[in-house]
Amino acid sequence: MNIFKSFTILVFFITALTSAQNKEITLEEIWDGTFRTERMDALHSMKNGQQYSVLNYEKGGTQIDIYNYKTLNKVNTLVKSSNLRDIESFSNYTFSDNETKILLATNVESIFRRSTLGKFYVYDTEMNLTTLVSEEKIQEPTFSPDGNKIAYGLNNNLFVKDLNSGETEQITFDGEKNKIINGITDWVYEEEFSFVRAFEWNATGNKIAFIRFDETNVPEFSMDVYGQQLYQTQTVFKYPKAGETNSDVSLHIYDLAKNKTQEVKLDKAYSDFYIPRIKWSNDANVLSAQYMNRHQNELDLWMINAETSSANLVLAETDNAYVDVTFNLTFLKDNSFIWTSEKDGWNHIYHYDKNGKLINQVTSGDWEVTDYYGYNPKTKRIFYQSTEDGSINRSIYSIDLNGKKKQRLTKNTGTNSASFSADFTYFINSFSSAINPPEYTLNNSKTGNLVKSIKDNDKLAQKLSHYKTSQKEFSTINVNGNDLNMWTIKPADFDENKTYPLFMYQYSGPGSQQVANRWNSANDYWYQHLAQQGYIVVCVDGRGTGFKGADFKKVTQNELGKYEVEDQIEAAKQLGKLSYIDENNIGIWGWSYGGFMSSNALFKGNDTFSMAIAVAPVTSWRFYDSIYTERYMTTPQENASGYDENSPINHVDKLKGDFLLIHGTGDDNVHVQNTMRMVEALIQADKQFEWMIYPDKNHGIYGGNTRLHLYKKMTNFIHDNLGDNRNLEKESKEEEVKIKG
Structure with a gap:
């Protein structure tokens, strides 16, 4: 009797174990979060280079926690939604440059792929005060460099709020739905040039450059919205199909001291063109702007003096097919700049002086630079991601600005993605492969050596071991x-x-x-x-x-x-x-x-x-x-x-x-x-x-x-x-x- 009972239990255990290792993945499990991976949300490297902040979700709300890079220990909670009046939770945050103020995003609703509307609050970490930016839902609020003002878009116009006085100034007045947009991109720019905020503060915060979109003549597209009501409604928006009229774009600079807007005029005559990027240089009076012809096989980089209105064409790229637009333009202290280009047949990093003269090609080879992370002025090294370990893989490298002493910083083969500390002492590496779920590690930026493990998905890997997978x-x-x-x-x-x-x-x-x-x-x-x-x-x-x-x-x-x-x-x-x-x-x-x-x-x-x-x-x-x-x-x-x-x-x-x-x-x-x-x-x-x-x-x-x-x-x-x-x-x-x- 006892022998039979033991045998039954053993058979049951083996059967259960075999069954557990051969579970089949169901459609319901795929979509109910069963296989969701752990990740790090809204990571921001603090200015001191020794700490980083993360958005954490806690019962009853959200909070911004500060961690020490070296120990990975939490050292502080900057702000908790549960301690704030009128804010149940926030979904994102942005620091002012001096990190004394934090912009908190609440009640965010999607417009299109990248664009959103939301209620935003400024939290002053020194005064422990919270200020609502606007009673209405706004777009793309952005701190001035000194953190005392916020510019934002509302109803197709631009506004600036003075956080010290509490006063708000409207700086454009002709915005109108499906006609004129100031400082926020139209549908097709948002979708295809991958940005929404079309305005930028200069280095001293006394000027704002912005793109104006006149979409009056762009054909409209309408979509029925069936909803739950007796009659359907319609969404009507400007959508330029192939060969049809695009928005007429123009570049403007607003001077806060003079309360005056000036349109940028260039020596070169453009017709039917795009302005896919604008970015201020380190010189508060020099704005860079990229202009592109409609065929997108010519890209011009202009340096525009906001005081004299003079403009200098510093770089002109052409291609038999098209020129890719990127976010990689980086100005160094002397206003020379980093640029990426496919002009030698592969995407690589180039260094130009401020007048557009090529200093050197930093990277080269039959492989692609797939992400540019930044430049450390102290060590004069550039950090980037590439396909040097095979086109299906991504690894992190560093290299001197002169193109010498290249070093691979990541050790594992698969997909590596890095987030560097502000002073480039450390980087948090996200690694995964077809057989390794995502893991986050702290690494030394000089050697790439592991400092500590931060987060892994071992529980998910263990869970998957019970499934019949290939x-x-x-x-x-x-x-x-x-x-x-x-x-x-x-x-x-x-x-x-x-x-x-x-x-x-x-x-x-x-x-x-x-x-x-x-x-x-x-x-x-x-x-x-x-x-x-x-x-x-x-x-x-x-x-x-x-x-x-x-x-x-x-x-x-x-x-x-x-x-x-x-x-x-x-x-x-x-x-x-x-x-x-x-x-x-x-x-x-x-x-x-x-x-x-x-x-x-x-x-x-x-x-x-x-x-x-x-x-x-x-x-x-x-x-x-x-x-x-x-x-x-x-x-x-x-x-x-x-x-x-x-x-x-x-x-x-x-x-x-x-x-x-x-x-x-x-x-x-x-x-x-x-x-x-x-x-x-x-x-x-x-x-x-x-x-x-x-x-x-x-x-x-x-x-x-x-x-x-x-x-x-x-x-x-x-x-x-x-x-x-x-x-x-x-x-x-x-x-x-x-x-x-």
């Missing part, structure tokens, strides 16, 4: 004469003697990268889920993607959707020849640009792909915005064939396989118009397909149960059209034929 395998595949980066996820019980359906994912947009040695995204867990269901999942970065040199990236110029699609089709054909892949069951999917690609791949590659899913796809570049589209395609008026020959709308007649089309009606980026026009084309071509519309959802298609519903929809479509269900039907029919025979 390793992401990295490799290259030679397609159309190029070695393309690829990752593969196979079922955990993969058997090369069996055949599996193949499901391909890609994005493929210019300069993008999906094959990267980093930790799982939510989609990676979905791919693991699909692998558990018996699929092989593959991702290939084709021509046009980034971090393999300018020639590789820019080969798709004027032909978006041609070479990238050819690469996906050819890669699928090669993979289909593998003995363990069912060449009759190959699917592909993508979102946004990836949806454009998956649609084209299914239509043009109808003898290769049997199904595709397109989420929020561009279906014709004629429908997309001017800055992004024309950067790669010029205008439809100049390049009609490039637009139309690669538009999936014009290839619907080739559809043979199963097609699922998904879009949100509130997508301000890739408008649902793209899907509607595709649907109409499919109907008129008498092609059957499936589609799903998510009411009022934007380009991200999320909120509540939306993401879970979306991925259930896609997963079921894959099962029905690519997976075991289809194979079972085939086997059943074959068996039926045998029986009848």
Whole structure:
């Protein structure tokens, strides 16, 4: 009796253990936060270089805690929302330059991708006082250098609040919705030049430079908002599609002492141009401004004297395709400057004097500088991130300003990202790889040596050890004469003697990268889920993607959707020849640009792909915005064939396989118009397909149960059209034929 009982318990324990190590990832777990990683929020290096601040969430609110770099111990709590009247919590914070005041963001609401409105408070750490900046929700509040004033945007105008007197001064007066915007970018600048605040304080805080957008003649786009009311409403905003009228931009400088605004006039005549960046130099009277032609293949860097109104063109870059705009311009004490450029075929760091004469090229080689972290004037060293350890990896390096004594600071191969202390004594490194969840460590900036571990995700790794997961395998595949980066996820019980359906994912947009040695995204867990269901999942970065040199990236110029699609089709054909892949069951999917690609791949590659899913796809570049589209395609008026020959709308007649089309009606980026026009084309071509519309959802298609519903929809479509269900039907029919025979 006792022996039997012991045996039963042992069997139960082994069974439970085996079961625990073979749990399957569910769709619900992917979207309910089960696999969420620990991270460090709103990290700010304090001016003393020895401490950093972090936004921490505590019961009942939020607080800003100060930590010592060397010990990692918390040394102080600067401010707690629970101690402040009228503030339940704050979602972000910004210090004044002298760190005596903190701007706290509350009740923040999203406008578009990067723009927000919110109520902001200034907390004075010395006086222990809190001041509301404005009764209304405002945009982009920014301290003056001395911390005594705040400039901000409200109702398309600029305002300056004096924190000492409490008085607010309006400095522009012609702002009007869908007409004039002062100091805040329009929709297309925000989306494609990646910034919202289009105003800057000078070094002494007596001048503000700002860009004015006159979007009066920009065509409007409207979106129905269905909401919960009896009648729908509309969102109407200015959206310049390819070839259409852009905002008329101008650069202005406001003098606070004179209460006067002056427009900047340049010697060079520009028409139909962009001002993608403005930045004051260390000289309080010298403003830098980058001007770019509409084709975006010419970029001029101007130095403008705010007192004399004279301007000097110090740098002019040209490219046969386009010139990338970055945030890397850095002025040194003597007003020489750091600049990054692809002019030698790879993105590298350059040092110029204040008049634009090249002093030296700091970095060089067949690899890319992927992030510029800064310059330490004491040691004369530059810190940067690069692909020197392989295009799918990121490592941190330092190098002398003269380009000598380069040193690798990170030790692990994967994706490293650094946040340096203000004096460059330390850096906090975030590291992850396909097999290592994110970990945060404190490192010495001189040697890169580990000082201390700050935070890891060992609990997540332990949790995942109980799940049946597969390793992401990295490799290259030679397609159309190029070695393309690829990752593969196979079922955990993969058997090369069996055949599996193949499901391909890609994005493929210019300069993008999906094959990267980093930790799982939510989609990676979905791919693991699909692998558990018996699929092989593959991702290939084709021509046009980034971090393999300018020639590789820019080969798709004027032909978006041609070479990238050819690469996906050819890669699928090669993979289909593998003995363990069912060449009759190959699917592909993508979102946004990836949806454009998956649609084209299914239509043009109808003898290769049997199904595709397109989420929020561009279906014709004629429908997309001017800055992004024309950067790669010029205008439809100049390049009609490039637009139309690669538009999936014009290839619907080739559809043979199963097609699922998904879009949100509130997508301000890739408008649902793209899907509607595709649907109409499919109907008129008498092609059957499936589609799903998510009411009022934007380009991200999320909120509540939306993401879970979306991925259930896609997963079921894959099962029905690519997976075991289809194979079972085939086997059943074959068996039926045998029986009848």
